[in-house]
Amino acid sequence: MQIKQIAYIRSDFVEKFGIPRQSNLADTRAEIHFLPEYQNADALREIEAYDYLWLIWEFSESIRDTWSPTVRPPRLGGNRRVGVFATRSPFRPNPIGLSSVKLIGVEFREKEGPVLIVEGADLLDMTPIYDIKPYLPYVDSHPEAKGGFAEEKKDYKLDVNFPEMYLEQIPAEKRAALIQILEQDPRPSYQKDPVRIYGMSYAGMEIHFRVDKETLYVTEVERS
């Protein structure tokens, strides 16, 4: 089946490194802009009656010609193979992503038409979006469901040591989300070198950090 891009996201993530492993793990704010053909306020009529939306999008940076029946999820340390359909890995037969995001509001702008302001998206900037659906809690929400191996790790968080002199360089409205992203541990799970310095792009800045045991230390912030 041929599917058509209808919109794209504007987010603070310009590279994959640092993107939370799932939606809703950090209150990152993002915007959904429609392609000209779909810039139609009527198509969003009454959407603000919902708190959450589903986005169906393209893993545009993870497209492969072949598929592998198994993958190694980072949450399992990268060394245990599970079935691709037992994961949300981007490396699957169709590179389709699914994320629930919080709907903050709809804005109408002269150039871009209607824009959806959302929170919690785990999408790279400019990711193509194929569908937007309302989140219906009475059919979509199963709070008692078993969450498999992902569940076991859900409370894992790093302590973030973010010296004030560096934090001040981050726009005030971006600070909380950035700390949440760092708490999630952006490193590949199999890397445990306490002196290695990592660089992560976020909202036009490059955040340098290292991780020693359960603490992440921000070591530098620069404009990227």
Next chain:
Amino acid sequence: MQIKQIAYIRSDFVEKFGIPRQSNLADTRAEIHFLPEYQNADALREIEAYDYLWLIWEFSESIRDTWSPTVRPPRLGGNRRVGVFATRSPFRPNPIGLSSVKLIGVEFREKEGPVLIVEGADLLDMTPIYDIKPYLPYVDSHPEAKGGFAEEKKDYKLDVNFPEMYLEQIPAEKRAALIQILEQDPRPSYQKDPVRIYGMSYAGMEIHFRVDKETLYVTEVERS
């Protein structure tokens, strides 16, 4: 983007009339069969650690060449127009359906390979499936979310009067789901004629019924 069918559903719904308006409204059992290329048990390794799965599928009976920014959802009586992205209507720019279903188990069969047994699917028999993802309650479940106009109607149910002589004609394991389907009121919402007889196909049978006020009366059952 071109996406490839990986599987299809085997369900008891051979026509659209009678299919619950969302997933999980009736405990209908169904099977997911993979296309030969994807008949690989490894691809499902550890999937049974999850209670629910997401299916991304094709509204194969609702494909149109054009899109309309607004639709009239049956839950609103069919006479109020809302934005297509504020609904789960099949008539949208890309005919992509999204349903969470309960995973009952995985069976391995000589001919079909691995088969997923699921409950709660609102899919027509033979519907193409494009992706299967585990349901992650810690990111997918938002029980407190506002459910918009769909929420207002969620407790709406008909009383079902199913005379014993007719019920006995239904295989025992299909009865509970059939009653749940009838409770959901399969009629188009704008039809209120109490003497009109409707016919609904389900699991190889034709169920005839009429609806007077809040009660649905089964008037006949025959093999279809």
